[in-house]
Amino acid sequence: xxxxxxxxxxxxxxxxxxxxxxxxxxxxxxxxxxxxxxxxxxxxxxxxxxxxxxxxxxxxxxxxxxxxxxxxxxxxxxxxxxxxxxxxxxxx
Numbered sequence: 482x483x484x485x486x487x488x489x490x491x492x493x494x495x496x497x498x499x500x501x502x503x504x505x506x507x508x509x510x511x512x513x514x515x516x517x518x519x520x521x522x523x524x525x526x527x528x529x530x531x532x533x534x535x536x537x538x539x540x541x542x543x544x545x546x547x548x549x550x551x552x553x554x555x556x557x558x559x560x561x562x563x564x565x566x567x568x569x570x571x572x573x
Contacts (some may be wrong), residue, residue: 485550492544496537500570503533505508541567542550 482490482502511521521529541564548560 486545486552486556487532489544489547489551489556492540492547493563496540499536499540501532503530503537506530506533537567537571541571550573 506526509521510523510526510530513526543569544560544564546554548564549555551557
């Protein structure tokens, strides 16, 4: 596996991890105040969610730069499909 392919795989792995954590932070913000067991403050949760969204945007940008450098047209098309999926996930 070449360096570009490895970087794309790392970006995909990082995306899945960050996306899941960010959704958890957003859910915690939605549920804030509904129970007496509050582990984090609302500003902290908001900051963590914003950091997660910024990282997702950065990963999307990185994949956008890496996609044209992939070795085959099939890989490039696959990366472009992933980018579209990521854009839809961020907007939802």
